Amino acid sequence: MSTLKTPVSGSDRQTGYRGAPVTLVEYGDYQCSHCGIAHPFIKRLLAEKEKDILFVFRNFPLQEAHPAAYIAALAAEAAGQQGKFWLMHDIIFEHQDHLDGNSLLSFAEALDLDMHQFAQDWKSEALQQKVEADFESGIRSGVNGTPTFFVNGEKIAYDETYESLLHAVERVAQAHR
Amino acid sequence: MAGSILEKGATAPDFDLHCTPDQRLKLHDLKGKRVILAFYPADWSPVCSDQMAVYNEARKLFQQHNAEVIGISVDSKWCHLAFEQDRHLHFPLLADFEPKGEVSRLYGAYNEEEGQSKRALFVIDEQGVIQWSYLSPDGINPGADGILEALETMDNGKH
Numbered sequence: 001m002s003t004l005k006t007p008v009s010g011s012d013r014q015t016g017y018r019g020a021p022v023t024l025v026e027y028g029d030y031q032c033s034h035c036g037i038a039h040p041f042i043k044r045l046l047a048e049k050e051k052d053i054l055f056v057f058r059n060f061p062l063q064e065a066h067p068a069a070y071i072a073a074l075a076a077e078a079a080g081q082q083g084k085f086w087l088m089h090d091i092i093f094e095h096q097d098h099l100d101g102n103s104l105l106s107f108a109e110a111l112d113l114d115m116h117q118f119a120q121d122w123k124s125e126a127l128q129q130k131v132e133a134d135f136e137s138g139i140r141s142g143v144n145g146t147p148t149f150f151v152n153g154e155k156i157a158y159d160e161t162y163e164s165l166l167h168a169v170e171r172v173a174q175a176h177r
Numbered sequence: 178m179a180g181s182i183l184e185k186g187a188t189a190p191d192f193d194l195h196c197t198p199d200q201r202l203k204l205h206d207l208k209g210k211r212v213i214l215a216f217y218p219a220d221w222s223p224v225c226s227d228q229m230a231v232y233n234e235a236r237k238l239f240q241q242h243n244a245e246v247i248g249i250s251v252d253s254k255w256c257h258l259a260f261e262q263d264r265h266l267h268f269p270l271l272a273d274f275e276p277k278g279e280v281s282r283l284y285g286a287y288n289e290e291e292g293q294s295k296r297a298l299f300v301i302d303e304q305g306v307i308q309w310s311y312l313s314p315d316g317i318n319p320g321a322d323g324i325l326e327a328l329e330t331m332d333n334g335k336h
Contacts, residue, residue, distance in 0.1 A: 002322065064265035065230045139235050144320035145227035 002142030002155040011130070012056045013077075013085050016046050020054045021176035022169050025150040027058050027138040030073060030092045031066035031099055032146045034160065039093040041162045045169065052173040057089060059134040060146050068099035071122075073131045075104040078121035084111050182285040182297050182312050189214070189301045190283040195254040196269035202247070204305065211244035211331070212301040213324055216286040216294040218315055220252045220260040220270075228296075228318045233266050235321045242328035243303075247271060250294050251278050286312070300327045 008014070008023055016024075026042065028035040046055055059077075061069035072092050079088030091107045092099065108118045121127060138148070142155065149156050149165065156168040183189070189204060189212075196202040204212065217228060232239075232246045239246055249271040252260070257270040273280045273294065281287035286297035298319060300309040309327035313319035 002320070005322075062230050062234055064233050064267070135234065136238060139231070139238060139321045140325060142320045142322040144231055144318040 004137075004150045004153040004155075005140040006137035007153070008054075008056050012058065013080060013089075014054055014056050015086050016054045017051050018054060020052050022049075022052050022172045023054045023056065023152055024165075024169060025056045025058060027060040027134075027141075027143045027146055027148045029059075029061050029066055029069045029146040030076070031069040031096055032062070033096070035147045036093055036096045037160060038147045038158075038165075039090075041165055043090075044162060045165055049166075049169055049173070053169060058138060059131045060138045060143055060148070061131065061135065062146070068104075070131065071101060072099050072104060073134075074122050074127050075108065077127045077130060078118050078124075079108060079111060079113060081121045081127075082113050082117065084113060087111050182295070182310050183299065183307055184310055185308055187307045189299065189305050189307050190280070191305075192271070192273075192280040192283075194249070194271040194273060194280060196247075196257075196271055198254045198258060202269055202271060204301075207245070208305060209303050211242065211303060211328065212299075213239060213244055213246040214284075214299040214301060215246060215248050216281055216284065216297040216299075217248060217250050218288070218291070218293045218296060219250055220256050224296075224316060224318050228320075229266055229270075230264060231318070231321055233264070233268065235325075236268060238321070238325060239328065242325075242332060244300070244324075244328055246324075249273055249280065251281070251292070288315075291315075298324060300324060300331070302331060 004025060046053060059073040061073050063070045076085055076088045076092055079085055149158050151168045151172055158164050191204045193201055193203045229248055246268050251273050253274045254272040257272055261270060278287045281294040286295045288295050296313040296315055298311045299307050302308050308331055311323050
C-alpha cells in the first residue's frame with residue numbers, strides 16, 4: 001500500500017479536532033461523482049467521531065476529464081483566503097452537477113465573501129501553485145484516482161461505503177486508546 | 178516465457194504501430210527522449226480509464242524529466258481515437274492490433290488467456306534501454322509514483 005509522501009502541514013486545509021489520534025487525508029476532485037458520494041460520509045464521520053479525527057482535503061483535479069474541477073478547486077482555496085474554505089467546499093460538493101464560472105461566483109456571493117478580493121485570489125498564481133502542489137504530492141503518494149484516502153499516512157482500501165472509512169479510522173483510533 | 182516482463186538493462190524492442198488512423202509511431206523515432214510505455218488491457222474499462230486520466234494530468238511532471246508517456250493496448254486505431262476524444266487524452270495510444278499483441282509479447286506483457294496486454298509499465302532512456310519496469314495486477318491501477326521515482330533516479334545517475 002502506498003504512503004503519503006508529503007506530511008500534513010500548516011499549509012493544508014484542515015478541519016476537525018486538532019491533536020486527534022487520526023489524521024484522515026482525502027485527495028479529491030470537486031467534479032468527481034465518487035468524491036461527491038464520499039462527501040456526506042466525511043461529514044458524518046466528523047460528527048460521529050468528533051474527537052478522533054483531523055480531516056485534510058488536498059486537491060487532485062483531473063482537469064481534462066472534469067473541465068470545472070480546477071476552477072472549483074481554486075474557488076474553494078480563494079474562499080479559504082477569507083476563512084471560508086470549508087463552507088465553500090461543502091457548497092461546491094452539494095452542487096457538483098452544476099459547476100461553472102457563474103455558479104462558483106454565485107456561491108462566493110452567497111457566502112458573503114469580499115468579491116473583489118475573491119476575484120483576485122481566484123486567479124492568483126499562489127493559489128494555482130498550491131493546487132498544483134497538492135496534485136503533485138498526490139501523484140508522488142501513489143494517488144491513482146479520486147477519492148483516495150490516507151489514514152495517518154497509509155493509503156486505505158476505500159470501497160465507496162461509509163463503513164470502509166469508519167473501520168479504517170476506528171482501527172487507528174483504538175490503537176491510541 | 179509467461180509471466181516475466183522485460184527488466185532494467187534490456188534493450189527496448191522497437192515497434193512501428195498506428196498512433197492515429199493515418200499515422201504510425203516507431204520507438205526509434207523517439208531517441209533522445211525518455212519514453213514511458215504503459216501497456217494496459219483495454220480502452221473503456223474502469224481501471225484503465227482512471228490510469229490514463231491520471232497520466233494525462235501527470236504529463237507535465239513527466240515532461241520535466243524529458244519523458245513522454247505512450248499508452249498501448251490491443252484495441253484498434255479507431256477504438257483508440259474514440260477513447261482519446263472522449264477522455265481528452267493528450268498523449269498517443271498505440272494499437273497493438275495486427276498481428277494482435279505482437280509488441281506486447283516482445284515486452285513479456287501479453288496475457289495469452291485474455292488475449293490482451295497486461296498492465297505493465299516501462300521507463301526507457303534516451304538510448305532505448307529499459308531503466309525500470311513494473312507489472313501491476315490487471316485490476317490495480319499502478320498510479321504514477323513509481324514512474325516519477327524512476328525518472329528521478331535516472332536524473333541522479335547522470336551527475
